[in-house]
Amino acid sequence: MSASDRPAFYITTAIAYPNGAPHIGHAYEYISADALARFKRLDGFDVRFVTGTDEHGQKVQQSARAEGISESEFAGRNSDVFENLDKALGISYDRFIRTTDADHQLASTAIWERMLANGDIYLDTYDGWYSVRDEAFYAEAETTVQGDGTRVSTETQTPVEWTEEANFTFRLSAYQDKLLALYAEHPEFLEPATRRNEIVSFVKGGLRDLSISRTTFDWGVPVPGHADHVMYVWVDALTNYLTAAGFPDTESEAFKKFWPADLHIIGKDITRFHAVYWPAFLMSAGIELPKRVFVHGFLYIRGEKISKSVGNGVDPIALIEEYGLDQLRFFLLREFSYGQDGNYNHDAIVGRINTDLANELGNLAQRSLTMVAKNLGGVVPTPGEFSAEDRTMLDLAAGLLDRVRKEFDSQAIHLAVDAIWSLLGETNRYFSAQAPWVLRKTDPARMETVLYVTLEIVRTVGFLVQPLMPESANKILDLVGQDPDRRQFADLATPLVAGTPLPAPAPVFPRYVEPETP
Numbered sequence: 001m002s003a004s005d006r007p008a009f010y011i012t013t014a015i016a017y018p019n020g021a022p023h024i025g026h027a028y029e030y031i032s033a034d035a036l037a038r039f040k041r042l043d044g045f046d047v048r049f050v051t052g053t054d055e056h057g058q059k060v061q062q063s064a065r066a067e068g069i070s071e072s073e074f075a076g077r078n079s080d081v082f083e084n085l086d087k088a089l090g091i092s093y094d095r096f097i098r099t100t101d102a103d104h105q106l107a108s109t110a111i112w113e114r115m116l117a118n119g120d121i122y123l124d125t126y127d128g129w130y131s132v133r134d135e136a137f138y139a140e141a142e143t144t145v146q147g148d149g150t151r152v153s154t155e156t157q158t159p160v161e162w163t164e165e166a167n168f169t170f171r172l173s174a175y176q177d178k179l180l181a182l183y184a185e186h187p188e189f190l191e192p193a194t195r196r197n198e199i200v201s202f203v204k205g206g207l208r209d210l211s212i213s214r215t216t217f218d219w220g221v222p223v224p225g226h227a228d229h230v231m232y233v234w235v236d237a238l239t240n241y242l243t244a245a246g247f248p249d250t251e252s253e254a255f256k257k258f259w260p261a262d263l264h265i266i267g268k269d270i271t272r273f274h275a276v277y278w279p280a281f282l283m284s285a286g287i288e289l290p291k292r293v294f295v296h297g298f299l300y301i302r303g304e305k306i307s308k309s310v311g312n313g314v315d316p317i318a319l320i321e322e323y324g325l326d327q328l329r330f331f332l333l334r335e336f337s338y339g340q341d342g343n344y345n346h347d348a349i350v351g352r353i354n355t356d357l358a359n360e361l362g363n364l365a366q367r368s369l370t371m372v373a374k375n376l377g378g379v380v381p382t383p384g385e386f387s388a389e390d391r392t393m394l395d396l397a398a399g400l401l402d403r404v405r406k407e408f409d410s411q412a413i414h415l416a417v418d419a420i421w422s423l424l425g426e427t428n429r430y431f432s433a434q435a436p437w438v439l440r441k442t443d444p445a446r447m448e449t450v451l452y453v454t455l456e457i458v459r460t461v462g463f464l465v466q467p468l469m470p471e472s473a474n475k476i477l478d479l480v481g482q483d484p485d486r487r488q489f490a491d492l493a494t495p496l497v498a499g500t501p502l503p504a505p506a507p508v509f510p511r512y513v514e515p516e517t518p
């Protein structure tokens with residue numbers, strides 16, 4: 001099927017501030033969004049997956065100044081660090097957008113003009129507490145005075161400063177009822193429900209109009225017709241999602257196909273921007289709203305072994321070097337409930353590598369394939385009649401794609417992984433109970449059937465772990481003789497063909513061995 005015939009799926013991550021080095025929280029967001037994007041591609045969708053960097057604003061400007069270089073040099077250099085991280089993590093993005101890209105300036109100007117034309121932008125003097133670290137205004141009630149007399153945002157604990165400026169203001173207050181109607185009529189717009197409940201009570205509490213331009217610095221997209229103003233960084237940042245879908249050319253193929261976005265993946269600290277400001281801007285501009293915003297939790301690291309072995313323990317590149325890329329990807333997707341916060345340490349990663357990967361999956365594949373190589377001339381076994389146990393296992397395997405798809409459709413990635421590993425648990429029990437190494441002498445035909453059933457499950461699992469661990473999945477699928485051009489989920493329905501030659505077995509998941517302490 002050509003791309004134009006396939007249904008569209010447009011998924012985005014937040015775009016990171018390139019004001020420092022990426023950390024494990026960024027890696028978590030990219031890996032999880034990548035798994036979702038890969039799943040959809042394998043499931044027959046024409047996917048557009050966008051990530052990138054959010055380069056304007058006071059925070060980036062201050063960081064550039066601190067290093068004594070221009071904002072564009074600073075942002076460019078750090079943006080490359082993020083893009084290189086994406087590459088190192090195997091992120092299958094279709095575009096890495098930078099908010100300094102020329103087409104993004106056009107899109108930002110266009111959305112501004114639409115909001116202005118709708119009567120939602122007016123000049124006013126705005127005052128309030130502003131956090132540069134969060135690039136956010138806070139109401140006084142959302143701030144706390146600390147022991148030393150300084151004031152911080154209560155939620156994020158970042159310093160706030162009093163700001164008074166004549167600038168352009170967005171009539172956010174006019175959208176209160178429309179936003180509440182959106183959450184009520186389309187609860188799926190914002191998940192998990194805990195996040196939605198927080199946003200509903202925030203909006204019910206009353207919305208103040210929002211300052212959306214700045215005159216005190218110039219690192220941003222100029223306000224059309226007012227070169228002394230730059231847009232508030234969140235106006236331009238959120239618009240990246242439109243830019244990457246071809247906006248403002250609403251007649252373009254890309255826009256018609258990919259807008260509205262299917263899924264924005266973000267972390268919990270930026271829910272308000274995506275679930276309040278963004279739909280309000282779009283309603284004002286007369287643009288369709290994204291279908292869904294899914295909010296993941298924050299990762300925290302506990303445990304000293306990580307910091308000892310890999311420096312500060314939060315550098316994702318160091319984690320890849322220490323544990324392996326697919327191991328890191330798997331761990332992050334398996335260990336935490338997607339949508340909730342997670343704490344982890346070195347032992348937790350090692351546990352997953354050695355138990356889930358090396359034992360449950362790696363050993364099963366290696367033992368069954370080695371028996372096939374040694375006893376059956378290295379070709380796919382010929383099954384005899386299937387026993388009730390065989391059928392149970394084959395039925396479980398045949399039903400797995402539907403179960404996993406159901407979980408992926410609600411971004412319950414961890415439950416999808418659970419379903420796969422529970423089938424692996426069943427299969428390991430089946431393999432031990434059937435004891436094909438005993439059947440080799442007592443009933444070789446039965447041994448072939450058991451090995452066939454086992455390889456069918458290894459193949460099924462190989463297909464379904466592609467979104468999680470692309471490289472390792474490919475190795476598994478190579479080992480069971482799956483044609484590299486036939487690895488879409490639709491190809492899963494074609495079972496292994498007896499007699500197909502298989503390559504020599506090779507272990508896919510090495511155990512993690514603790515380095516010797518000198």
Ligand code: ME8
Pocket residue numbers: 013014015016017018024025026028029054237238240265266267268269270297298299300
């Ligand atoms: O917020 N665990 O950029 P950012 C998990 N430029 N996720 C985390 C995390 C952690 N410990 N720390 C941060 C911005 N994140 C804006 C976004 S989008 C139009 C503009 C997540 O670099 C965070 O929640 O501060 C966000 O989704 C992403 O990393 C980028 O954060």
